[in-house]
Amino acid sequence: MSTGTTFSAAGDIQGEERSALIDLLYRLGDDDLMIGHRNSEWTGLAPILEADIAFSSMAQDEIGRALSYYRMLHALGEPDPDTIAFTRAAAAYRCASLASLDRSDWAFSTVRQYFYDVATTRRLALMADSSYTPLSQFVRKVGGEQKYHMMHSRMWVVRLGKGTDESRLLMQQAVEKAYPHALGMFEATEWDAVIAGSGIGPCEADVEASWVEEVAEHLSASGLAVPTNVEPTYGGRCGRHPEELGCLLEEMQKVYKLEPSAPW
Amino acid sequence: MVRVSPTRGGQPGLRGDKPGDPGYEENLAAFESRVSRGDKVEPGDWMPDAYRQQLIRLIHVHANSEICGALPEGGWIPNAPSLKRKLALIAKVQDEVGHAQLLYRAAETLGKSREEMIEELISGKAKYSNVFHYHAETWADVATISWLIDAGAIVNQTMMAEGSYGPYARALKRICYEEAFHLTHGYDMCITLATGTKLQHDMLQDAVNRWWKPIMMFHGPGDKVSRHTDLLMRWRVKMKTNDEQRQQFLKQYMPKIYQLGLTVPDEWEMRFDEVEGVWRYREPDWDEFLHVVRGNGPASALRLRTRKMAHEDGAWVRRALQSAAGQSAVGESVAGAG
Amino acid sequence: MSDTQWQIFEVFHQQVRGEPHVYVGSVHAPDPEAALILAKEQYGRRQASVSLWVVPEDAITATSYEDVDMFDHGTDKSYRESFGYETTKRIKSIVADRTESRGEA
Numbered sequence: 289m290s291t292g293t294t295f296s297a298a299g300d301i302q303g304e305e306r307s308a309l310i311d312l313l314y315r316l317g318d319d320d321l322m323i324g325h326r327n328s329e330w331t332g333l334a335p336i337l338e339a340d341i342a343f344s345s346m347a348q349d350e351i352g353r354a355l356s357y358y359r360m361l362h363a364l365g366e367p368d369p370d371t372i373a374f375t376r377a378a379a380a381y382r383c384a385s386l387a388s389l390d391r392s393d394w395a396f397s398t399v400r401q402y403f404y405d406v407a408t409t410r411r412l413a414l415m416a417d418s419s420y421t422p423l424s425q426f427v428r429k430v431g432g433e434q435k436y437h438m439m440h441s442r443m444w445v446v447r448l449g450k451g452t453d454e455s456r457l458l459m460q461q462a463v464e465k466a467y468p469h470a471l472g473m474f475e476a477t478e479w480d481a482v483i484a485g486s487g488i489g490p491c492e493a494d495v496e497a498s499w500v501e502e503v504a505e506h507l508s509a510s511g512l513a514v515p516t517n518v519e520p521t522y523g524g525r526c527g528r529h530p531e532e533l534g535c536l537l538e539e540m541q542k543v544y545k546l547e548p549s550a551p552w
Numbered sequence: 553m554v555r556v557s558p559t560r561g562g563q564p565g566l567r568g569d570k571p572g573d574p575g576y577e578e579n580l581a582a583f584e585s586r587v588s589r590g591d592k593v594e595p596g597d598w599m600p601d602a603y604r605q606q607l608i609r610l611i612h613v614h615a616n617s618e619i620c621g622a623l624p625e626g627g628w629i630p631n632a633p634s635l636k637r638k639l640a641l642i643a644k645v646q647d648e649v650g651h652a653q654l655l656y657r658a659a660e661t662l663g664k665s666r667e668e669m670i671e672e673l674i675s676g677k678a679k680y681s682n683v684f685h686y687h688a689e690t691w692a693d694v695a696t697i698s699w700l701i702d703a704g705a706i707v708n709q710t711m712m713a714e715g716s717y718g719p720y721a722r723a724l725k726r727i728c729y730e731e732a733f734h735l736t737h738g739y740d741m742c743i744t745l746a747t748g749t750k751l752q753h754d755m756l757q758d759a760v761n762r763w764w765k766p767i768m769m770f771h772g773p774g775d776k777v778s779r780h781t782d783l784l785m786r787w788r789v790k791m792k793t794n795d796e797q798r799q800q801f802l803k804q805y806m807p808k809i810y811q812l813g814l815t816v817p818d819e820w821e822m823r824f825d826e827v828e829g830v831w832r833y834r835e836p837d838w839d840e841f842l843h844v845v846r847g848n849g850p851a852s853a854l855r856l857r858t859r860k861m862a863h864e865d866g867a868w869v870r871r872a873l874q875s876a877a878g879q880s881a882v883g884e885s886v887a888g889a890g
Numbered sequence: 891m892s893d894t895q896w897q898i899f900e901v902f903h904q905q906v907r908g909e910p911h912v913y914v915g916s917v918h919a920p921d922p923e924a925a926l927i928l929a930k931e932q933y934g935r936r937q938a939s940v941s942l943w944v945v946p947e948d949a950i951t952a953t954s955y956e957d958v959d960m961f962d963h964g965t966d967k968s969y970r971e972s973f974g975y976e977t978t979k980r981i982k983s984i985v986a987d988r989t990e991s992r993g994e995a
């Protein structure tokens with residue numbers, strides 16, 4: 289349904305396509321920032337040293353991507369990345385609730401990361417030919433990094449799903465808890481049709497369909513039951529967030545706000 | 553030819569490695585002449601039991617310090633005030649966890665398991681560096697630790713990287729490379745704060761004031777107090793005395809501290825003796841130092857509680873993967889990425 | 891045993907194709923595949939890398955340093971080295987001889 293137009297730089301995109309692109313970039317950036325922030329809370333505290341090191345890399349990759357999306361936003365006339373990241377009120381963030389929930393235990397963190405990685409992989413694949421050139425170029429650059437994310441999170445789900453009775457139970461509980469929030473990642477915004485129509489990115493329903501299929505397959509292969517008839521937790525894409533995001537922001541902005549206009 | 557794992561040392565205490573054992577003197581002479589030639593000692597080699605025990609203790613404490621050192625700074629990751637600082641701090645703390653991983657492994661080659669070493673840490677039996685027994689109270693503490701404590705660590709670690717035990721020296725080469733990033737990252741943060749607003753500058757000065765005592769104690773008791781240094785030097789377990797390391801640190805960093813418009817607390821009476829070319833200072837209270845490293849510092853209880861909780865919370869994960877390891881089907885299901 | 895730190899795998903790292911895999915250290919991991927995934931971040935997060943190997947620590951058989959003298963050479967082995975031959979010197983002298991005999995003719 290793409291119009292076939294390519295927008296090779298920030299200056300080339302106008303009107304509703306520009307608004308749609310900005311909406312998409314805020315969602316991508318905010319998701320990455322929040323899940324990266326949550327994952328970084330494990331640094332130094334993971335179940336074993338080797339896992340600690342790998343999980344810190346996930347956090348860095350995600351926050352690094354948030355920075356890249358925020359830079360794209362800045363090029364489109366939005367504030368600079370740190371202002372975007374550190375000064376907004378909760379309602380201005382566009383992250384899905386999945387990304388901002390507390391880190392909870394290792395079961396929840398790895399299940400969340402797996403759900404998020406599948407969505408990201410699918411989304412990136414569908415954006416590799418984005419009509420917005422800076423986005424398609426970026427997406428191609430992180431493809432390899434994302435491949436490793438998938439191996440890493442699939443490994444955790446299957447190992448813990450098939451581990452002991454205890455681990456299977458904890459993983460199943462984590463799946464039940466995270467699943468509605470994961471579906472919330474695919475909440476379509478008012479710009480959904482424009483994004484898909486202009487070839488900037490996929491429509492959310494397409495990402496969701498392929499996500500549901502892949503997740504069901506891997507959960508089953510990992511000895512975990514796939515939740516059915518789940519009511520998605522929507523709201524994040526239009527600024528309605530769980531309380532956890534408020535706490536997260538308070539922590540995140542604490543030092544920055546001591547001197548909001550000074551470099552740190 | 554013997555079948556031995558190249559990275560695993562013999563069982564401690566089985567091979568005539570204590571004074572009085574048959575052949576001990578001859579073996580010791582050969583060992584010492586190798587070490588004095590600058591040859592490295594490798595895990596399967598004959599070594600005096602005292603050398604083995606000293607190294608296990610030293611590397612164990614060093615590894616503990618890395619993993620405990622991840623805590624005061626790690627606690628500030630959620631509060632890092634810019635995206636770049638946040639990324640760098642995660643990477644820095646990740647490196648410290650990585651250092652613990654490398655060092656526990658180096659100690660393992662001497663015959664003590666990582667499990668045992670971690671148990672001894674969280675039970676309070678094994679020590680870790682004095683500096684991590686204090687709280688990181690503000691963001692400026694993170695900057696100060698990353699700059700000055702890591703600087704002190706580099707003085708120690710570049711020296712130790714020349715030591716006689718192969719696996720430890722190898723781990724330290726890699727560690728020193730990463731420490732160079734920590735130092736620069738910390739220095740950069742301190743420069744920003746020192747040249748920033750009054751609030752930022754004062755925050756940094758306050759951090760330096762509070763950290764100066766732990767920093768002055770960081771290299772350990774002065775040479776008058778510290779025992780058994782001679783033997784450790786002869787075996788190249790240690791190449792410089794504590795006071796020599798402290799002097800090296802002060803010579804390198806006092807000018808840099810002043811250059812940033814910072815001071816250190818007057819009570820230390822720091823002054824450079826132009827004649828002797830050394831820094832003079834009031835001797836730290838080494839009884840207090842010992843009291844702190846025995847687990848009575850302001851943050852000691854919190855550090856151990858945090859490490860213990862992390863370790864216990866992770867127990868089910870380690871058990872589960874131990875069990876999943878026996879299942880061959882597991883591998884296929886990871887490899888088939890979507 | 892009350893706890894587990896899994897088993898030990900030795901890690902080998904290749905920086906670019908064509909170069910040898912070099913031993914870089916170890917990881918504790920439950921199985922080879924997890925070992926690769928975990929080793930990638932501990933040993934490949936800064937260095938350029940194209941390949942990693944992991945080997946269970948106990949699968950390695952090694953010589954003992956006590957037997958290091960078995961690597962000594964008891965007799966002259968220069969016959970299997972290029973430095974054991976004097977071809978350049980010899981050919982020079984042959985050429986020199988020829989020039990000399992031509993001069994006489």
Ligand SMILES: [Fe+2]
Pocket residue numbers: 618647648651727731
């Ligand atoms: Fe370190």
Ligand SMILES: [Fe+2]
Pocket residue numbers: 648702705730731734
């Ligand atoms: Fe460091």
